Amino acid sequence: MKISIARMIANLIARGRALGSRFAWWSRWFPHATTVDADRFQGDDDSYPDHWKEFPRPWPAGHAVEPKALKAALAALPDPWRLVVILRDVNGQSPADVSAVTGLTEEQQRDVLNRAREQLRENLDRTLQRDKGRS
Amino acid sequence: MITSSAATPHTLARRLLPLQIGVALQGLILWVPIEKLFMTQIGFDAASVGVMAAAYAAVVPLLEVPSGILADRWSRSWVMILGCVALMISSLLGGMSHSVIAYVIAAMILGIYFAFSSGTVDSIVYDTVVEETGSNALYEKWIGRTRAVESAAFVLSSLAGGVLAQYTSARFTYFVTIPLVGLAIIAFLRFHEPRLHQAAERVTLRSHIALTFRTMITSRTVLRVLFLVAAAGLLTQAVFEFGPLWLVEQGAPAVLYGPYWAVLVSTFGIAGLLIAKLNLERRLMLAVLIILSLTASLLLTWTRSLTVLVAAQVVLGLVLAIIGIHAGRLMHDAVPSSIRAGVSSGAGTMTWVLFLPFSLVFGWAAQENGVHWSGFMLAGAVVVVGVLLVVSVRASRGVAPVEVAATAKEAALEVAESGDEVACKQFVELVADYLDDALSPEMRTKFEQHLAGCDGCSTYLSQTQQMIAELRGLSVRDAQSTPEQTH
Numbered sequence: 001m002k003i004s005i006a007r008m009i010a011n012l013i014a015r016g017r018a019l020g021s022r023f024a025w026w027s028r029w030f031p032h033a034t035t036v037d038a039d040r041f042q043g044d045d046d047s048y049p050d051h052w053k054e055f056p057r058p059w060p061a062g063h064a065v066e067p068k069a070l071k072a073a074l075a076a077l078p079d080p081w082r083l084v085v086i087l088r089d090v091n092g093q094s095p096a097d098v099s100a101v102t103g104l105t106e107e108q109q110r111d112v113l114n115r116a117r118e119q120l121r122e123n124l125d126r127t128l129q130r131d132k133g134r135s
Numbered sequence: 136m137i138t139s140s141a142a143t144p145h146t147l148a149r150r151l152l153p154l155q156i157g158v159a160l161q162g163l164i165l166w167v168p169i170e171k172l173f174m175t176q177i178g179f180d181a182a183s184v185g186v187m188a189a190a191y192a193a194v195v196p197l198l199e200v201p202s203g204i205l206a207d208r209w210s211r212s213w214v215m216i217l218g219c220v221a222l223m224i225s226s227l228l229g230g231m232s233h234s235v236i237a238y239v240i241a242a243m244i245l246g247i248y249f250a251f252s253s254g255t256v257d258s259i260v261y262d263t264v265v266e267e268t269g270s271n272a273l274y275e276k277w278i279g280r281t282r283a284v285e286s287a288a289f290v291l292s293s294l295a296g297g298v299l300a301q302y303t304s305a306r307f308t309y310f311v312t313i314p315l316v317g318l319a320i321i322a323f324l325r326f327h328e329p330r331l332h333q334a335a336e337r338v339t340l341r342s343h344i345a346l347t348f349r350t351m352i353t354s355r356t357v358l359r360v361l362f363l364v365a366a367a368g369l370l371t372q373a374v375f376e377f378g379p380l381w382l383v384e385q386g387a388p389a390v391l392y393g394p395y396w397a398v399l400v401s402t403f404g405i406a407g408l409l410i411a412k413l414n415l416e417r418r419l420m421l422a423v424l425i426i427l428s429l430t431a432s433l434l435l436t437w438t439r440s441l442t443v444l445v446a447a448q449v450v451l452g453l454v455l456a457i458i459g460i461h462a463g464r465l466m467h468d469a470v471p472s473s474i475r476a477g478v479s480s481g482a483g484t485m486t487w488v489l490f491l492p493f494s495l496v497f498g499w500a501a502q503e504n505g506v507h508w509s510g511f512m513l514a515g516a517v518v519v520v521g522v523l524l525v526v527s528v529r530a531s532r533g534v535a536p537v538e539v540a541a542t543a544k545e546a547a548l549e550v551a552e553s554g555d556e557v558a559c560k561q562f563v564e565l566v567a568d569y570l571d572d573a574l575s576p577e578m579r580t581k582f583e584q585h586l587a588g589c590d591g592c593s594t595y596l597s598q599t600q601q602m603i604a605e606l607r608g609l610s611v612r613d614a615q616s617t618p619e620q621t622h
Contacts, residue, residue: 034564035544041560050550050558055591059598065605076471079265089606095571102270106573111544114567121595121602 035118059128066127073123081116088113147267150327151260151277155284157322158256161219162288163315165296165308166226168393173305178235187239194246195253196487202251203258203480204347207473208340211259212328214476218251219320223313230309254479256281261467261475262329275464279407282460286404290397297393331472347477350470356530357478360466363523365485367459370516372490374455375399377497378448380506385441395445399452406456415461421528425521428454432517436510451513458524465527544568551578557585562592566599 042048074082080102087093087101088109095106102109166173179187206214221244229241260278265271296308338346350357378399382391413420431451438444463479470478493512500509547564551557557565557578562585568574569582586593 034560035566036560036563038560041558048558050560051589052559052591056594056598058594059601065602067605067609070602070605070609075473078469078471079271080468083269085606089603090609092607110567110571110573114544114564117567117599117602118563121599124602125598 035115057125057129059125065124069124069127070120073120073127076123077116077119081112081119084109084112085116085120089117147264147273147277150267151263151281153322153326154256154259154263155281157215157319157326158281159284159288160315160319160322161215161222161252162285163292163295163312164222164226165292165299165312165315166229166305167289168293168296169300169305169308172300173309174238176305177233177238179238183235183239187235187242190239191242191246192487192491194243195250196484198247198250199253199480199484199487200347200477203254203477204344204474206255206258206476207332207347208343210328211255211332211476212323212326214251214255215259215323216320218248218255219316219323221245221247221251223316226309226312226316230306250480250483253483255476257463257467258332258476258479259329261464262331262472265472266329266331271464271468274467275460276411278460278463279410282407282456283404286400286402286407289400290404293393293397293400332475343474347474347481350474351478351481354469356527357466357469359523359530360462360469360527361478361482361485363520363527364459364462364466364482365489366516366520366523367455367462368482368486369489369493370513370520371452371455371459372486373493373497373513373516374448374452376494377501377506377509378452380501381435381444381448381510382441384506385439385444387441391441398445398449402449402452403456406453406460409453410457410460413457415457416528421525424454424458425517425524428458428517429514429521432510432514435513436507451517455520458520462524462527548578551581555581557581559585559589559592562586562589563595566596569596570600570603 040053041050042053046053074085077085084098084102084104087098088095095109098104098109099106104112174187202214225241225244225248228244229238232238232241257278260281261271261274264274264277299311300308351361352358379392379395382395387395415421415424428451431447431454434443434447435451438447466479466482467475493516497509497512500512544564547561551561551565562582565574565578565582569579574582586596
């Protein structure tokens with residue numbers, strides 16, 4: 001009994017520390033900002049919770065992403081996100097370089113990168129599906 | 136962000152100097168302190184003042200967003216200059232008017248000036264800072280300084296205008312304003328405008344307007360920040376508009392109003408200087424600001440002491456100005472440069488739209504129960520601003536130099552670690568870690584197992600990889616877009 005309580009407290013402290021150092025304490029009151037819109041996944045009552053409701057549509061084979069569409073998608077990113085994408089994906093710089101420029105930790109710049117890439121992919125997807133519908 | 140930007144403030148300061156001179160000259164509207172006096176001289180009564188306010192309130196929100204879009208598509212400096220021209224015409228007509236109708240027309244032209252200048256200056260400052268330093272880190276400092284200059288000009292003009300009117304005539308203050316604004320135009324012409332907003336590819340006017348409105352309406356982040364900016368603006372406007380009512384109710388002596396007004400206006404400038412020293416990403420700082428403003432607004436409902444009243448209003452004005460600047464930054468962080476002034480003006484429109492019913496209810500409540508009671512409306516609005524601020528700062532997905540808001544990745548990792556397998560919802564959070572080879576070995580195995588068995592996620596990953604390959608093919612110039620596309 002004593003041991004389990006002690007372990008519980010130790011766990012709580014460890015968790016609290018991990019959380020406390022990174023987030024504001026109120027962050028647990030709100031849903032996290034997800035990379036992909038949470039509505040695209042099945043809910044807890046559906047047959048496969050957390051799986052895609054509808055799979056991402058495949059892009060037409062052999063259909064290259066046009067630089068023009070890519071540039072337009074980049075322009076629609078918030079400025080700080082675009083900076084991270086340019087450093088990492090266009091220049092091909094390392095996470096450490098990005099940290100040096102932005103002051104973000106490597107972990108943080110990866111979070112930003114993941115979400116910025118998804119926004120770009122989503123944007124390209126819309127363009128490609130629209131073009132497919134036209135031709 | 137801090138390291139890279141520290142090297143260039145000298146060029147940045149030099150570049151922003153003409154803008155600040157222009158803003159200062161434009162703020163020297165000498166007739167402001169004697170306007171009400173002049174209006175009664177030419178035959179205004181309470182009812183016609185109301186009509187003028189309504190005419191004015193109709194012009195500004197109607198023109199806000201169109202003028203912002205114009206600034207984004209054409210030139211922000213020139214939109215400022217057009218605003219100056221409207222101010223000159225308005226001062227000329229106002230000074231020449233001998234009737235209520237003529238003055239109302241002058242006031243509507245003044246509305247054009249307000250619509251053209253609101254949201255434009257902060258967009259210019261934001262883009263100049265980004266263009267010069269490559270980051271947004273110094274935005275608050277520089278918009279703060281600009282606000283400080285502007286409010287110093289306001290204070291100066293309200294003191295000088297009163298003195299000038301005493302020794303010459305009220306009409307004269309209108310005419311003297313015109314050459315000062317003319318000098319502001321010269322300053323704006325000397326300003327080397329940032330071209331970030333034109334770096335993106337030219338689109339048709341229709342799709343530009345559509346993009347501006349779509350960004351404001353469909354993105355939840357942008358919408359929330361817009362509400363925050365509008366709510367903070369509403370409260371500020373309420374303090375300035377209704378603040379004097381408390382003094383009236385307490386029977387404050389007339390001589391007090393001048394200094395009271397000067398102190399209230401100077402909170403803008405003080406906030407502008409303070410903001411560089413404060414870190415609003417910190418939860419403690421946020422808590423202090425919210426508690427201060429809540430206490431101040433509750434004091435207004437309760438105290439009968441004139442000193443406490445004025446102090447509470449000054450504190451409220453100061454905190455709101457600080458929150459307003461930070462909210463503005465959150466808004467600019469969330470939108471791309473090509474539609475910046477348009478969205479920023481949208482926030483201005485929202486302020487007006489919210490202020491109209493607010494002021495009607497406020498006035499009615501003050502009439503029925505006394506102005507102390509309607510102080511609760513201020514407190515209520517402070518609570519709304521506080522909640523929006525906390526949520527927005529937490530969710531600000533912009534790259535904050537110190538802390539990045541909590542992300543879904545932490546939660547996804549926790550779920551994935553506790554279960555046997557990764558589900559699609561967690562998979563998408565871990566893609567960047569996978570590609571950077573930053574996952575733990577067990578997590579990597581789980582990730583790859585899911586990938587092998589899920590068509591949706593393999594499509595997702597291959598699309599992301601294809602896109603990254605295409606990004607590598609772009610040059611940096613392409614990615615930031617070249618100036619030759621602009622024309």
